[in-house]
Amino acid sequence: MAAPALSIEGLSYAYGRGAFALKDVALTVEAGSFTALLGPNGAGKTTLFALITRLFESPGGTIRIGGADLRREPTRALARMGVVFQQPTLDLDLTVRQNLLYFAALHGIPRRTAQARALGSLEQLGMAERIDETVRTLNGGHRRRVELARALLHEPALLVLDEPTVGLDVPARRAIVEHVHSLCRERGIAVLWATHLIDEIAPDDRVVVIHKGQIRASGPVADVNRDTGADTLTDSFNRLIAKEAA
Amino acid sequence: MTTAAHYARALGGIVGREVLRFVHQRERFLSALVRPLLWLFVFAAGFRAALGIAITPPYETYIPYEVYIVPGLVGMVQLFNGMQSSLSMVYDREMGSMRMLLVSPLPRWFLLTAKLLAGTAVSILQVYAFLAIAWLYGVQAPPLGYVTVLPALVVTGLMLGALGMLLSSAIRQLENFAGVMNFVIFPTFFLSTALYPLWKMQESSELLYTICLVNPFSQAVELIRHALYLSLNAQALAWTVLALAAFLGGAIFGYNPARGFLARRGAGAE
Structure with missing residues (x-):
């Protein structure tokens, strides 16, 4: 059986000598699945993203991307992953094209291939005609689409997004959410999507609930609801969070 | 498998981006030019009579003060550029595009070195623009000097960029950087041979003389001064390369995901 797109085991992290920001985190994202990482603000989502994208490393635990250990084979692991950060x-000052070609160069994609892929990727997001506009002239939703197109240029097997809809209006949010779901269905890309917004999660997605640095529940939405005895994911989520507060 | 072509493409991409950004930021180019020109046109003119310069190598005759300070001002252009590109790295990191760079599938030492080369390329463009204006103003080095100074500028630009990069890895926020400008740029510039020769400093204070002597910026300025007048100052070259190695090593440590400053204090996000 092929290695999962992302597998994390026994991952803990503390800033300096402070309390644990993450404690014994384990999660798996299978190829072609949409996994939502759901947690309130301050739950540890951003720390987890910093570790997955190797901004820093944890001395304990392992992160594997398509089977490649992020600590032992960082370049192999990173080459398989596309990232959309929370911050823009x-x-x-550069055009959409210049931004995309810069990224392609970092991934070693030959210029001609990069040009073709950039155009194709933008076309799917309805952004092809904006390719020579400077990014400054684009609105927030369009900038996010460009970032999404960029994250797909090197054809990654795994796409990780850290609260990618922050600051977007409702239609722009919906467009991004739907497009990323379609990437899973049509292209078999595995997605890890961090959010604190339950309405971004579809009924057949998988969900990982994180709170205070620990995983509280994980699995298909229906299973999580069954285990918590709730009818909706909102209820499940509230129960999982409340249980800790009590 | 990361191939040589991948490295070459990435280096081209990083340098190309920096040059494009430089072209788009005309104010940055203008202020990079105005700063040394003010020193040359105003400061040097005012002090011309007050400061006589004796014959010091590499000069073979008595020289006016303007001629003396041009290499120092070239160093200043690179010093500011080195700090500015690290300012942009602090800014980049907050804005996320430094993270974009660091998440690419290449070794981190390579990414940081490529970024350094890109900043140096931009600083050299600024230096030649400044030297061209100085030439028109009448400060003229031997024509061949404008060629021989190039390798010196590469080494000094890398060294000063690496200093900035080391600082950027240790600085948490933009506000702190303003302090660093005051506490790093000005002392570095004034405690050097940029504005006055060492022997002149020695006449005033032995302590200041010693500080000027060990300041890597002095060595960079002397390397540039000699190269511009067709001579190689081996000692200055050795010190500059040594400082480059130390600063770059520190910066690579600072950006190391497992041990560096980033790991110790976190992304600052959560």
Whole structure:
């Protein structure tokens, strides 16, 4: 059987000598699945993303991307992953094309291939005609689409997104959510999507609930609801969070 | 498998992006030019009579003060650029595009070195623009000096960029950086041979003389000064390369995901 797109085992992390920001985290994202990482603000989602994207490393636990250990084979592991960060990461003064080609160069994609893929990727997001506009002239929703197109340029098997809809209006949010779901269905890309917004999660998605640095529940939405005895994911989530507060 | 072509493409991409950004930020280019030109046109003119310069190598005759300070101002252009590109790294990191760079599938030492080369390329463009204006103003080095100074500029630009990069890895926020400008740039510039020769400092204070002597920026300025006048100052070259190695090593440590400053204090996000 093929290795999961992302597997994390026994991952803990503390900032300095402070309390644990993450404690013994384990999760798996299978190929072609949409997994939502659901947690309130401050739950540890951003720390987990910093570790998955190797901004820093944890001395304990392992992170494997498509079977490649992030600590032992960082370049192999990173090459298989596309990332959309929570903060905007585009050069505002450069055009959409220049931004995408810069990213492609970092991934060693030959220029001609990069040009073709950039155009194809933007087309799918309805952004092809904006390719020569400077990013500064685009609105927030369009900038996010460009970041999504960029994250797909090197054809990753895993796409990780850290609260990618922050600051977007409702239609822009819906467009991004739907597009990423379609990537799972149509292209078999595995997605890890961090959010604190339950309405971004579809009934047949998988969900991992994180709170205070620990995983509280994980599995298909229906299983999580069954285990908590709730009818909706909102109820499940509230129960899982409340249980800790009590 | 990361191939040589991948490295070459990434290096081209990083340098190309920096040059594109530089072209788009005309104010940055203008202020990079205005700063040394003010020193040359105003400061040097005012002090021309007050500071006579004796014959010191590499000069073979008495020289006016303007001629003396041009290499120091070239160093200043690179010092500011080195700090500015690290300012942009602090900014980048907050804005996330530094994270974009660090998440690419290449060794981190390579990414940081490529970023350093890109900053150095931009600083060299600024230096030649400044030297061209100085030439028109009448400060003219031997024509071949403008060629021989190039390798010196590469080494000094890398060294000063690496210093900035080391600082950026240790600085948490943009506000702190303003302090670093005051506490790093000005002392580095004034405690050097950029504005006055060492022997002149020695006449005033032995302590200040010693500080000027060991300041890597002094060595960088002397390397540039000699190269511009067709001579190689081996000692200055050795010190500059040593400082480059130390600063770059520190910066690579600072950005190391497992041990560096980032790990110790976190992303600052949560």
